[in-house]
Amino acid sequence: MEATWDATAAWRMDDTSLWHACDQAQKIRQSAYVRLVEMVAELWNRTGRSKEDRVSMVAQVQTQLRVSKKDALQIVAHAQLFGREAVRDAARAGELDADRLTVLDQTLAQAPVLDRDEVEAELINNTHLPLHHFRLAAKRILVLLDQDGPEPRDDPARPKREFHYNNRPDGSVAFRGTIDSESGAMLAALISPLAKPKADDTRTTPQRQGDAFADMIELAAGSENLPDEGGERPHLAITMHIRDFLQGLRGGEFEDGEPVDAETGRRIACDSKAFRMVLEENSAPINIGRSSRTVPIPMRRALIVRDKGCAFPGCHRRPRQCHAHHVIHWADGGPTRLDNLVLACSMHHRMIHHTRWTVEIVDGLPVFTPPGELRPGHRSGRPNSRLGV
Template sequence: MTETALHPITGVAARLHEDLDDGFDAGLLTLGPIETGAALVELERAANRLAALQSRLLAHATEVRVEDETGAPSTAAWFANAAQVTRAEAHRRVRTAVAVSERYDALVAACVSGEVSPGQAEVVVRALDDLDDGPPESVDPEVLADAERALVGFAAEHDARGLRVLGRRILDIVAPAIGEAREAELLAKEEREAAAGVRLTMREDGHGCVHGKFSVPEMHGAMLTKMLDAIASPRRDHLRDHPAADAADAADAADAADVRPVWQRRGQAFVELIERMRDADLPDAAGAGATVVVTMQLDTFTGGLAAASLDTGHRLSPGEARRLACGADLVPAVLGTKSEVLDLGRSARFHNKPQRIALILRDGGCTAEGCDAPPQRCEAHHDDPWSRGGRTSVARGRLLCWRHHRVAHDPTYLAESLGTGKLRFTRRI
């Protein structure tokens, strides 16, 4: 009885494992930096070639219906189970493999040689498919072939992200006459879909925090990012008065000193952005503005520990309520012992624009000791609380950053005037 000869690809897989075993067994002590770098590049190219061979096999698997052996619903479903990859990953890889093998010969050759990585190949396929199927109609096959060759050539100098950008504008390079019209149609389509897909969901977790998800058009996402980064940036305004080199060094030092992760900096900036939004900038809702009303007992307003409440039904700590009453666009409703309204916050409670400008010119930023927050990240604070007869004036006001303004109204901290215009905060024992 004769044995069935194994296919050469099966032998390739077996030899690969043997060669890899040799590589893992080899010591690295004699491998210098230059040879290490060369080996890394060669291994990356070999990995690309191996991925191309696997992609070819995946396309073949769809033809021979490898899933029929186990009753799986599709080749991708079979591969996900057999190779222990996610279904989304399996479907993506099978889809790319079929597209490359059926339509894009130049891309196949580049993948086989190892010049194009799997990630780059996927981007090229998506860009070419968008040209073939997108608005206003499919492009000429010759133009599509030119676009394929151009993107494959760009892969030598651009990673997958760079290729994605080039893929969106590839017609401007290979067919300028139709590139502008095509891009205009594509952008209009994307903008319509983005506008239709706008979403914002929020939910309370019952522990004082609200979680949310949103989807907005790309332009509005860019606008929000700029707003948040402007608030979150640790760089100071007075750096522009330094020589260029010194300013750059100081700015880099300020960035390095802020060890908060980007997601935290932007999250805190988002909170500050919401607090900066004034009622006058918002439309009326059912005849009433969007101002939030915080209700508190007189004892809380003058420094007590009783919690306050918002007109939305939410509760606030006394320190947070006093901080917001000091400067945010929020109306504090102060109640007496019989719950009668003793005081409703008036516009005179808040520093007006000329007063704030004077504070900026005098203080230059946060007046807490050791803090260098610039004026645009600060709020106007009353040295003498309004509730105790304090007046809204420049002489008895100061700038405090968002964080130190919270500390100033936190009863666990003691504020000490240093006589230099600065405040020193110390946690009470």
């Protein structure tokens, strides 16, 4: 029976009616899928149900229904599940949709044969759960069935971990990869607090997560536990002409040859470990100075006591996630003193250097001033900076 649809009806409905119509359409969609799987299950039962029959059935479903091979494999797998009466009844009752049937199929395939009926019953009892929690319930069941984990092996398989990255023409880096579930859970736990939106945050979720990932790289680079390479701890080397650095005229380059603009170089130099190397005109080194930290540890501790974290209004990044920014840049003669320093997270440190936001120390506390067109005449200081809380 062919359904009829009034294409002009939707615009006449209010929001409540539209959502009700969506709910009805979703139920029809789910019911139609169950009906489809039931028909394929009957076709499957008419075969010898061998491995070859399954390959043939997948090909027929793909051809007859004009679906992808992935969808055909799913439909046939679900049709085979309909040989289990409890599964069939739950699907007909609307308790098992396509996603939950897939979870059930994968879980039964991993469960010991003698336990499959019990696993099936337990999962069907939990079909009311949201899909994510339904998947977690399935994983917990498998863990409970195998408390000892897989048998020890003489050549244990390594977790599947891959990381690929390449430099783009503009100097940015593109990457992709895969990590195991345990490492993935740790990654999520690290990124989540770093990617929380800040006050008046206009970044998208991917942008916030990208900034969080960059913060993690900075935190890792500052760790005392990283291994040396070539006799040195991991570091970032930038080459700039001293005149360009002091005057902010032209940029320089990282040690791999990638260009860097002058202001980025000055920002990185704000709170870093730096050394001086004097080069002749032909770039031959003629003098190398001692390495020194621009902001000594005792002064950074005093800065933490004053600012308690990123001093930008509404930002709550912790001190270990912040840089020490020179209000008057030390390249311009600014002193490395408490009254010329302010803690800023990477996002707000970048903002100070690369936009027209400014910061100054007033009565011993940092005060940020936005560009005139944003808030004409308005200056904003950290709300709690004067309260000492």
